[in-house]
Amino acid sequence: MDTMHSASLVKIEQLSRSTRLFRFEVGEELVFTPGQFYRLTFRDGDGDFERSYSFGQLNLDSSQRYFDLVISEVSGGRATALLFNAEPGLLVRLRGPFGRLVLPEGEHRQLFLVATSVGLAPFLPILSELETHRHDAFESVHLLLGVRDESEFIFKDELLQLRSRADWFDLTVCYSREKQVHGPWTSLGYVTSALTTFDLEPNEDFFLVCGNPHMIDDVYRELRALKFGPRRVIREKYVFAVQEKTAVKGELSSKDQALLQRKMAQYTQQIITED
Ligand SMILES: Cc1cc2nc3c(=O)[nH]c(=O)nc-3n(C[C@H](O)[C@H](O)[C@H](O)COP(=O)(O)OP(=O)(O)OC[C@H]3O[C@@H](n4cnc5c(N)ncnc54)[C@H](O)[C@@H]3O)c2cc1C
Incomplete structure (x- = not known):
């Protein structure tokens, strides 16, 4: 159900040079399935306008009255101009939830979460959901995150901590512009190259892919060539x-x-x- 809510900006945190976390407080509990997004209505000097953002809260707790957005700056962007100059107290309206990028029903062999940059956002609540309730539905869960360099590896501490405490979770960070790896969880190149290092089974493995539309098309092409059907590769493109x-x-x-x-x-x- 698509209902309009209001929210107030309460916290801003710099995650990397170009990315910030924006926490908004809401009066009532917002329904969403981890992985989904809301459409936010902002107001600037030219009037109202809408943008879509995934909910990116890392810790899920139904009593929470807030949601987190993980947003990357876009040069000349209207929402960027508003949000990256905003102070706590900014009011927005939002409606949702929307989106099919959610955990699949039933049991599967390997689950792959593939993201570039802020495409990581919807996977944060998904990882929380997996840890607390759902990881038993998969033999293993692999997060493949594509970033340009080490400075863009957001939520590094949290993901490395999860990697060391959860035997079901595996992390590969793919650097497209680094010359050397930074740890056993890193690889050089694009996420598409990292994909080919896994033993994939088109009838048993499941993919959720989010972020840059070009990366999503490339990953999808690779997986189709390996005989993955569209129902096993759920995609969410962060189109403008x-x-x-x-x-x-x-x-x-x-x-x-x-x-x-x-x-x-x-x-x-x-x-x-x-x-
Ligand atoms: C389902 C969905 C979920 C999304 N979730 C997130 C999220 O969690 N975090 C997040 O940061 N973004 C997310 N986005 C993207 C977001 O909705 C905005 O498009 C983005 O924040 C840019 O908005 P803006 O108003 O600043 O730029 P706009 O005013 O929309 O764009 C300014 C100009 O820059 C161009 N442009 C826009 N984006 C880019 C880009 N990435 N690279 C190059 N040129 C660009 C546009 O063509 C436009 O002409 C999501 C998009 C979708 C569809």
């Missing part, structure tokens, strides 16, 4: 709001079209440069 709008409404204003074309040209150029 203007693309999300197109997906929902199927149309764009000419202003949005011009903005999208301009930004996609810049973004494609940036990817080519980075590669």
